[in-house]
Amino acid sequence: MRPIVLLPLFAFNDGTVIAFPLQGFTTQWFAALLDTPALHQATVNSLIIAMSTAVFATILGLFAARAATRYGFPGKGGIVGFIMLPLVLPEVIVAISLLIVLMQLGLNSGTWAIIAGHTLICTPFAIAILQGSFSNMDRSLEEAAVDLGETAWSTFRLITLPLVSPGIIASLLICFTISLDEFIIAFFLSGNEPTLPVYLWGQLRFPARLPVVMALGTILVILSVLLLVIAETFRRRGLKRAGLKDTGGFL
Amino acid sequence: MSQKTPIVTLTGVQKYYGDYHALRGITANIGQGEFFSLLGPSGCGKTTLLRAIAGFEDISQGQILLDGRDMEGVPPNRRPTNMVFQSYAIFPHMSVSENVGFGLRKSGLSAADKRRAVGEALEMVGLGQYGGRAAHALSGGQRQRVALARALIMKPKVLLLDEPLSALDKKMREVMQVELIRLQREVGITFILVTHDQEEALVMSDRIAVMFEGEIAQLDDPETLYRRPKSRRVAEFIGMMNFLPAEVLGTTGTSTEVEVAGLGRATLEAGQCPNGTQSGTGEIGVRPESLTVLFEGQTAEGGREAAGTVREVVYYGDMTYYDILLDGAPAPVRVSMRNMPGRRVLDFGARARLAWDPRAMVLFG
Numbered sequence A: 001m002r003p004i005v006l007l008p009l010f011a012f013n014d015g016t017v018i019a020f021p022l023q024g025f026t027t028q029w030f031a032a033l034l035d036t037p038a039l040h041q042a043t044v045n046s047l048i049i050a051m052s053t054a055v056f057a058t059i060l061g062l063f064a065a066r067a068a069t070r071y072g073f074p075g076k077g078g079i080v081g082f083i084m085l086p087l088v089l090p091e092v093i094v095a096i097s098l099l100i101v102l103m104q105l106g107l108n109s110g111t112w113a114i115i116a117g118h119t120l121i122c123t124p125f126a127i128a129i130l131q132g133s134f135s136n137m138d139r140s141l142e143e144a145a146v147d148l149g150e151t152a153w154s155t156f157r158l159i160t161l162p163l164v165s166p167g168i169i170a171s172l173l174i175c176f177t178i179s180l181d182e183f184i185i186a187f188f189l190s191g192n193e194p195t196l197p198v199y200l201w202g203q204l205r206f207p208a209r210l211p212v213v214m215a216l217g218t219i220l221v222i223l224s225v226l227l228l229v230i231a232e233t234f235r236r237r238g239l240k241r242a243g244l245k246d247t248g249g250f251l
Numbered sequence B: 001m002s003q004k005t006p007i008v009t010l011t012g013v014q015k016y017y018g019d020y021h022a023l024r025g026i027t028a029n030i031g032q033g034e035f036f037s038l039l040g041p042s043g044c045g046k047t048t049l050l051r052a053i054a055g056f057e058d059i060s061q062g063q064i065l066l067d068g069r070d071m072e073g074v075p076p077n078r079r080p081t082n083m084v085f086q087s088y089a090i091f092p093h094m095s096v097s098e099n100v101g102f103g104l105r106k107s108g109l110s111a112a113d114k115r116r117a118v119g120e121a122l123e124m125v126g127l128g129q130y131g132g133r134a135a136h137a138l139s140g141g142q143r144q145r146v147a148l149a150r151a152l153i154m155k156p157k158v159l160l161l162d163e164p165l166s167a168l169d170k171k172m173r174e175v176m177q178v179e180l181i182r183l184q185r186e187v188g189i190t191f192i193l194v195t196h197d198q199e200e201a202l203v204m205s206d207r208i209a210v211m212f213e214g215e216i217a218q219l220d221d222p223e224t225l226y227r228r229p230k231s232r233r234v235a236e237f238i239g240m241m242n243f244l245p246a247e248v249l250g251t252t253g254t255s256t257e258v259e260v261a262g263l264g265r266a267t268l269e270a271g272q273c274p275n276g277t278q279s280g281t282g283e284i285g286v287r288p289e290s291l292t293v294l295f296e297g298q299t300a301e302g303g304r305e306a307a308g309t310v311r312e313v314v315y316y317g318d319m320t321y322y323d324i325l326l327d328g329a330p331a332p333v334r335v336s337m338r339n340m341p342g343r344r345v346l347d348f349g350a351r352a353r354l355a356w357d358p359r360a361m362v363l364f365g
């Protein structure tokens, strides 16, 4: 964690050398961010990837979590374990495997490949969050709605979705954050469309750009922390809404 | 009460969970407007049967008719039943009014009509002022009332209640028992109540089906169930009963002569011998309140008197329970006596005389 403290320190430092003593306060590095078109392209790429990943991973997580908490089926443990595998695999392995699969299929790397990779590593998080929401929900709530005349779909829309929506929002935000910050998979699969972290890494070769990198890093860190806090807030609110005690969270 | 036209007809209903035989052939008719209870120990299949009637469980065999219509393949949302869940299943993200009005969503009523119906339903369960409350800000008893209103507003043919009172404390439970009886009379809807509390079943029901291990052991009105249990198991489950060994001496016409250990000779009618009278020995069941301690100067009618020693005295204020070992009986019998002014409580170890009545006996084979 400690290096993160240094980020804002040098981001506001009036000098290109990353060394103490500090030279004085400036916001010129943040201003420099604004007129770097390559950076803007990388930002757009990252946002597209992070948003798509968040949506895909959360939808997959929704189905998986619902299936896991509501139904028993043969081989359930194995399947769940397999889906959760990317959680414990080193990302390099996931990245290289994906690259191999892409090459085998004769597909290009690029934005879609990164989205696929990020979805793979984010889905386990989405499942973990949503599983909490589903298992906290009294099953008879859905039955009561059906008993009162609703169909399976309208029950999902009127009862299930509102009650797990805090979990859904938390999952979206956390997956978004993970994808936004992820480097290794993006690095392997980005081709010539770098994401923000990949772009940042590329800039590290130019010492003069270092303070700009620091400025960008600062923004990313603050954004990530903010998103995680919001995500946790939603998760807790969901528990409270369902009238339940907190049984452990991510933060 | 049992002569009413049946609204629910269960015929040989069986349910398997994998290999587990949860319902083993349930056959019963439940009448229009009847307050019917399913009573039995934990795991006997009460909830399973209720959920099968509601449509939440498919049955493996047999037939369920609701209002004369076969329910095979009919999903819960198209059955003329509504359910009050054990957990009440109040929608936590809605207000009390929204909960109660939930089932009217597809009714085609105008907003004003719906509002009126919700108001009436809340009024009926005594929650007139609570419509705007958030559902999670309710007490247990209030949640229960909301669940009732939410189900009753649908005007179901049959209301199914799965242990609706088990989450309430004793005081509240007694209040709600009376409330439920009143509601049921008021709306005239058939209630099917699941409970494992025999007292609750006796207090509330027109008829009770006592279930053991997926089967109905006895289906009768509360009084018959209490006075004439058909098996020792039912007798033990409903209230308290003493058992004394007995020998069948002979049968004349419809009556049976038995010699009861510790009490003496008794003549029983056919209704008192649920298992028949063939066997040479059996057991006589007699309730604690059917035995009477005789105090000084009192004598038993017809000379039906027995003597024994007091082995235990339990004083309850209004009642005293004695365990008395009758001369010639293998184990003590429990006797309950109402305490009255001027009536002394017997001491431990004292000799006691008992009066008994053959009409209060049941012979089990």
Ligand SMILES: Nc1ncnc2c1ncn2[C@@H]1O[C@H](COP(=O)(O)OP(=O)(O)OP(=O)(O)O)[C@@H](O)[C@H]1O
Pocket (backbone or CB within 6 Å): B017, B020, B022, B040, B041, B042, B043, B044, B045, B046, B047, B048, B049, B196
């Ligand atoms: N979905 C299920 N899968 C397998 N077995 C089940 C299932 N539901 C119930 N059972 C079994 O069927 C039996 C009857 O269950 P049921 O819930 O009907 O009992 P109950 O009479 O309502 O008991 P309780 O008073 O404890 O609620 C129990 O042994 C239970 O373990």
Ligand SMILES: [Mg+2]
Pocket (backbone or CB within 6 Å): B046, B047, B048
């Ligand atoms: Mg049950």
